[in-house]
Amino acid sequence: MDELTTEFVAEAAESLGALDNELVKLEQNPNDAQILGGVFRLVHTIKGTCGFLGLDRLEALTHAAENVLADIRAGGLTPTPEAISLILQTLDCIKIILTSLEESGEEPSGDDAGLIRALSTLAGHTPDIETADVDAEAEAAPRAASTDDMIDLGSPSIEGPEFAVPEAADTCAPTADVPPAIAPKPPAEMKAAAQNVRVAVQVLEDLMNMISELVVTRNQLLQAQRVSSDGAFAAPMQRLDHITSALYEGVVKTRMQPIGVAWRTFPRVVRDLAHDLGKRIELQMIGDETEIDRQVLEMIRDPLLHMVRNSCDHGLETPEQRTTAGKGDVGRITLHAFHEAGQVVIRIADDGRGLAADRIAEAAVAKGLLTAAEAGRLPSSEIQEFIFRPGFSTASTVTNVSGRGVGMDVVRNNVESHGGSLDVHSVEGVGSTFTIRFPLTLAVVPALIVAVDGNRFAIPQANIVEVARAGLNHDRPIELAGAAPVLRLRDRLLPLSHLAADLGFDAPPAATANSVYVVVCEIEAERFGVVVDQVFDTEEIVVKPVAPIMREKAMFLGNAVLGDGDVAMILDPNRLYGCLTTAATGMDLTSAPATDATTDDAAENAALLVFIAGDGPAKAAPLSRVARLEDVAPERIVMANGATVLQYRGDLLPLAILDDADDDSARPAIIFHDGVRQAAVIVNEIIDIIDAPFAIKLAGDTPGSLGLIEIDGTPFDAFDIDHHMLAICPEWRPEGAEITKRRNAVLVVDDSPFFRHLLSPLLKEAGYDVTTASNAANALALKNAGRNFDLILSEIALSGMNGFDFAGEVKASPEWSATPIVAMCASVASARRDARPDAGFEAFAGKTDRDSLLKSMAEALEVVGDAR
């Protein structure tokens, strides 16, 4: 017996138990509409399910009983004891069939013609009708209905008189759910109830928790046994191991249910809706055996129903409209569930009119969510996303089915709050497809265990695409685009999240790493890499909630106990990606004159960004001057003080619009930096990043172009960054020779080897040539040796000659008097207080605050540069 039939028998058994009592009450209170409605709904539900399951005999019986009840309800028939008896007799007969169905899985053969005839007579008020006719009707009509009912919901056969009465009844809930109003009573004689025990979900949850502890304990025992030499435990341990695994799988299975459980009521819903709406709808359900976590199942039941109703109401057209549009007059809704990459995917597709982008745009404009100009620019796929905005409904008429504004936003919120996602893909005139994705189970997640700074973390496997080795030792260095760490991986520039830095560990910059792992993750088709020190294996982990006091920082999905009993936090890839896009990962871009791609020799290869902006050939610019590439939504481009500016991380950047597109939605922007400032240009298209010498072959005199460069035989326009930037940002510091710029030489004087070791790579990454000295005397020795530096970075509390005296010496010397000195100190405030006015420091910076340190250095250099 299949799952559905088992469910049906159990459910019907409960319903019938309740029905007996209800009928008895009805007999006593013939005029109680509420009881009558309840009885009617019960019979109606059983009938509907029977039809769906192809249980013809049952359906014929319930159908006949339903007609009688419908007549009673319509007032055409009083519930006389005789009538009630007849119905009770029918119920008994149904019970006999159900019992047999439960035992054998099939309907017993038998003849209910007499009973049906009696019921029909009662209902039809046609005692004098010819027997043969009644027989024929009793035989034929219900059978026809039972087969047509579900397969072709729109067929005219269901418009027959048998259906007219119940369908017109307005108290019949269109959802046709199992009526909750009537408390199910345990049926005394049905065995179905005995075979299925209802267990509180909490019991299963507790079991799940305990079994996961058992698994952990087992793992610990196994580990202990491996190191001990005592063989006496080997055999029992092995058994314990197997039993624990089996037990775990069993308990996990109790959490799984076929998705069909959630949508078994849908055929009725669709059928009823089709009637109400005067549409012809065919519902196809594929993959209802797909197993899904019960928690997820409970959660998606209502959203799914909502979406199916939406498809019926808004999605599909009336038969006339469909014919006009050249489609078949029967609309089709397809529910499709399947497993994919550790996720459950549920698609709700219809072949209806699709989402009308122009109507959605209109409504969005009317609600002030969009300006008309923006509406014209956005592609239809983004406009369609507006259906997920709160209070958004484009239904021109509010029907009782849908269109009340409680809509897709609630659905999406619901889905997302449970770790799922909801997307829509729609082509106007062809249909819409909604796709829901969910993790297979919310309790057990396969995760990759990684380590950063000696701490282990888990990353959900579902988000991981691959793992790559990177670093200087692996011929695949982590590079800097601006100051953002990136990895070139198979023709793609992968933005990197430096996990150690994101988590607040004191970590050297990613770009200096010799050997690291990059875990490539995917969030909604966006790929990015997570830089970690070590990668271990994949484990099935049990997700445990994060303590309330830790919830402020939602970087974590939860905690987990690993196989060896250790604790690890589970990273939320969504948040990692968020960190990546909202904050500079390594250090503040504005303070770092990042010139990693800079080479002293212009003929050497440099990373060049190739893009199209306006007419002319594709343009190329050195990537070292690019702070960031972004797709910019139109609402981020605003006018301020007569200038066009870009809203960027809470700042306003001067913006030049160089593309000639006006219909695009999100347009690519290149954000350039001059070491201190940033400014952006909007371009048509960003094509590629290529390695090539930025050697100008043909110097031109066109403003905005440095000339032509040739890369592999193709001419590119050498984009004059400074020309364009100066036009929009007068303070822009032009560095025409940026790519051949000399690195600033900095002398670091600090007696702590730790800090010298810490600062060197940091400063090198920031574009300085670094020389270190362990005390003032060594530093002054360098001066005497004829060395020159652009900047001196000195600790104040030096042993021997202190920082103030050292600065005095430097400023008094003819060789280094012009060299700016930045003081490093633990406390900036107290250092300033102690400083003599003539000490000669250009700036003070906290040595542990690298951002302000780099900024102070850049400013000190700038001041000196300006003075020269």
Place this chain on the structure above:
Amino acid sequence: MSMRAGGEYLTAWAGGRLLGLPIDSVSDVLKWQNLRAAPLAPPAVAGLANLRGRVVTVIDLCAALDLTPSADRADATGIAVDVDGEPYGLLVDAVGEVIRPPASDFARSPANLDADWREVCDGFFWRDDGLLHVLNLPSVMRQVVRAAA
């Protein structure tokens, strides 16, 4: 806050203070093994530990109450507690005993008690070995979060 007369307390020492934890909320006294770092957590969070399959967030009471620990943290003792249904761990310098102080020894917070202490402390008991600070654990947790903000 009702006076906890007749209540039982587990006494503990942290930063030279004698603290009293309502016994109902204490589930275990132990040494935390393998504390794991909890990045981005409030400063008073000492780490995460596995307590029989449950992950508990361990709070250093000295840090939470802004006290200077008098014992080496390696010697610190752990207390497993339940705060509003959530498992937490506490780290203290030493654990004393379970006591049932007479209600007559109870004193409300004095007028000059600063606001931070006033919030986390439900009152005091006079003891021979010092003044017992009766801790309100939910308030301690709130203070931990606030200190991080």
